[in-house]
Amino acid sequence: LIVIDCSTSDPVSTLQLAEELTAANMIMVDAPLSRTPKEAEAGTLDTMVGADEATFATIRPVLECWATTITHLGPVGLGHKMKLINNFIAMGYAAIYSEALAIARKNGLTAEQVNAVIAPGRMACGFYETFMKWTLEGDENAHKFTIRNAHKDMRYLANMANAAGAVNPMQAVVKNAFAAMDAAGQGDRYVPMLADFIAGMNGLEGPSN
Numbered sequence: 746l747i748v749i750d751c752s753t754s755d756p757v758s759t760l761q762l763a764e765e766l767t768a769a770n771m772i773m774v775d776a777p778l779s780r781t782p783k784e785a786e787a788g789t790l791d792t793m794v795g796a797d798e799a800t801f802a803t804i805r806p807v808l809e810c811w812a813t814t815i816t817h818l819g820p821v822g823l824g825h826k827m828k829l830i831n832n833f834i835a836m837g838y839a840a841i842y843s844e845a846l847a848i849a850r851k852n853g854l855t856a857e858q859v860n861a862v863i864a865p866g867r868m869a870c871g872f873y874e875t876f877m878k879w880t881l882e883g884d885e886n887a888h889k890f891t892i893r894n895a896h897k898d899m900r901y902l903a904n905m906a907n908a909a910g911a912v913n914p915m916q917a918v919v920k921n922a923f924a925a926m927d928a929a930g931q932g933d934r935y936v937p938m939l940a941d942f943i944a945g946m947n948g949l950e951g952p953s954n
Contacts, residue, residue, distance in 0.1 A: 747804060779792070836923065885935060903917065
């Protein structure tokens with residue numbers, strides 16, 4: 746029996762579970778997913794896989810049912826580790842965008858003006874595009890990933906960094922941005938709405954634009 750875990754999990758628990766499954770003559774694979782619900786419905790997600798070579802070859806046709814970009818990283822555990830790195834970069838973007846928008850407003854710039862410069866330039870990316878759809882268009886469904894999940898993933902990343910003895914000051918700052926919003930009872934809101942929370946911390950009322 747092969748168990749494929751597609752969640753975003755703490756790699757420490759992943760490796761512990763892999764040991765338990767091995768003892769029971771089962772195989773553990775970590776294959777967390779990336780992209781949005783839109784790609785999930787279309788079966789065009791990204792997945793990053795931790796598995797031995799033989800197991801990866803066996804399960805690839807299954808993974809192709811929901812993913813078009815499939816990256817085999819190595820043994821079990823590396824999939825979940827890479828997903829946390831991926832989410833750290835993404836949530837770092839979210840924290841920076843949110844603070845940048847607040848600073849811009851405090852200095853007389855609108856979100857539309859910021860976007861007019863960033864969107865056509867090198868700083869633009871898919872994450873920026875979906876993030877800004879809330880600020881610019883009020884589209885709350887453009888980036889459906891909750892503050893609570895972002896906070897959880899950043900806690901997992903902190904655990905992973907600590908276990909590896911890695912210095913992680915930037916990650917702590919990002920984590921605390923989501924921790925503050927989660928603690929304020931807004932954990933069910935989506936990540937782009939962090940921009941409104943940071944705006945409020947800066948004495949700005951109303952939507953972030």
